[in-house]
Amino acid sequence: MNIQEYMQELGKQARTAAKVLARTQSSVKNKALEAIAQQLEQQHDQLLSANAKDLEAGQNLAAALRDRLALNDSRISSMIEGLRQMIALPDPVGEITDLKYQPSGIQVGKMRVPLGVVGIIYESRPNVTADAAGLCLKSGNATILRGGSEAIHSNQAIAQCIQTGLAEVGLPKSLIQVVETTDRAAVGELIRLSKYVDVIIPRGGKGLIDRNTQEANVPVIKHLDGICHTYIDDKADYDKAIAIAYNAKTQRYGTCNTMETLLIEETIAKKILPKLVEKYQEAGVEIRGCQLTYNLLPNIQLATDEDWDTEYLAAILSIKMVKNLDEAMEHIRLHSSQHTDAIITEDWSRARRFLNEVDSSSVMVNTSTRFADGFEYGLGAEIGISTDKFHARGPVGLEGLTSQKYIVLGDGQIRQ
């Protein structure tokens, strides 16, 4: 069978399985999650030995990539724990909201329903296989998973646990399918399988996501990068500003919600920056400042134009002084990736303007951009973060994997 036929076949089976899942009760979905968790426990050693094969084949991979690829006791436990947490989350499917009588006498409301079939394309982390499969199952969607070729043995071992778990509770195995070929053409087919796939969620580097988005005819939930800003206004509280700006950069460097550029009003900069930059430098953060910042603190580097558009994902921070809120928001408009941007201020009207006017998926006042996360937002889980406006925006949890249909209840009403 060629790749095209193979992917069509996966799609067809997923579509059929999705129909079964749409009418499956919450309790059965939860039993399946538990059965998969138990399989992962029982197959612990097999998972490690499958992963060892991948690691051996990937000896030439970069260290960071090898780290993401590696499974160990704690990563397997956290996959299992993640599935059990999903059991505790409320089932989004079937929720009815806004049910109201209309003048004609009909009652109109919305019922939450699964999207149908979700395609997940990801890179080296094998734990995504279990996480994504679990979230899709809980939200009533069939899933086609396409992991990185470097993780193929690990992913197939996890897939085996998933399939066995599904079968144990009498659900079709084709609900959650892992693409078994490492041929890259499979990705090209998957993103154009609009007949069978309702949405694609790519998880990985910008290159992967950009490529998938350009070529897809299936809708894509994506975030390309996280160039997040914090603006310290001259009405900011001194201590809060330092604590938040420090946290937003240093709490973790490699995450998409980490601040990459600090904007600061000129007059308060002289008071705050010397102490703040000292703290950053103690933590090993390299500072690249605009000319004014450089004039104030000559022991930093001078930023280039490119810095304002760079997601460092590293212990590097660019700092720019601005005249006022308008200049800060203009910088954000030009350089933000519309992921997460924050203002630090005690000024009511400026906080309101920032909240209203900044066009990012998360807009914050007096807190750290590091909070932009499905768990911190109370979603219970997160399958990705969308910087698009269409469909879901910001952290995407179970609700983002669903849609709403209208339901209309009558008692014989006809239209006049």
Place this chain on the structure above:
Amino acid sequence: MNIQEYMQELGKQARTAAKVLARTQSSVKNKALEAIAQQLEQQHDQLLSANAKDLEAGQNLAAALRDRLALNDSRISSMIEGLRQMIALPDPVGEITDLKYQPSGIQVGKMRVPLGVVGIIYESRPNVTADAAGLCLKSGNATILRGGSEAIHSNQAIAQCIQTGLAEVGLPKSLIQVVETTDRAAVGELIRLSKYVDVIIPRGGKGLIDRNTQEANVPVIKHLDGICHTYIDDKADYDKAIAIAYNAKTQRYGTCNTMETLLIEETIAKKILPKLVEKYQEAGVEIRGCQLTYNLLPNIQLATDEDWDTEYLAAILSIKMVKNLDEAMEHIRLHSSQHTDAIITEDWSRARRFLNEVDSSSVMVNTSTRFADGFEYGLGAEIGISTDKFHARGPVGLEGLTSQKYIVLGDGQIRQ
């Protein structure tokens, strides 16, 4: 300037104008709607004479197309009335919902925001120019309108009124732009202008929508066709069943929410169909039945396989007898366009199953499919009906032209 540059330029201007509109107060948007309405009143004669040019140029058009193209006093009044109704609707932009404290102490909620720039592609009806422009303006979106080439003079005359109205209240004219060329290449450019356009809404025939969807790299809100079903269950109330099934077909023939296929349980068919079909035939509806229906009522036509997949948009109805609810839902799964499907039954469990399991944008119990409409649903207005699951589903009103961003309010919280 070539078409590509021209469309890029429109897109760029729309994007800039959208930024202005996003921070424009409700009262100003409402004043703009009123100013446009007054312009349409004042330019009444100019609108008619521009329309006369289109009608003269379109003498060879089919009668139905000429009818859609024609403006008259009542159609101009209804454009004006439509704009004034929008003034009365609540502004969706800025609405904050679900604002809740999280364990960390941050407050997380969602704020409704405009999508940005909306591209509308439509066919001959010039009134869409005013309706769509008004809805997009009210929901805070800039709009690029591309009407049918046969309506170019009418659309430009309406555009003139819109631009004057915008200017009167100090809003940029580029908020609502009408494409001034009739070159079809402009459509091809518009649907691939993802840099500047956030969503495309095609309004028109299936061919137009299909083409746009295949080629677009901008998300599309679309509905392709309306093959709507009504299933009369054997537990249906006799009088309600007849009244609803009659209304769903005959209240209007040319609309997408008109029933095209009647499904009926075999045992109740013998009781209901003779009277119901007689009523249809008195109204001039041609009946095409399955073999069993034909056996019961030989004065009808025998349906072909093709009938089950046809949107007649005419005084034709196909009727099929089924054994039970499962067979009815299976027929709907195979043949429905997922627009609107209804069940007539007094049986609680079957009604619940139908509501849960039928995967259409509107699912109804004991009422007429003709109610699937933004006004009847209380949305106040409608820019289209989406049969997709992604983003909006069912009738799309002001809310469907918006998205939600997360807002996070803190008081110095940092992430641990």
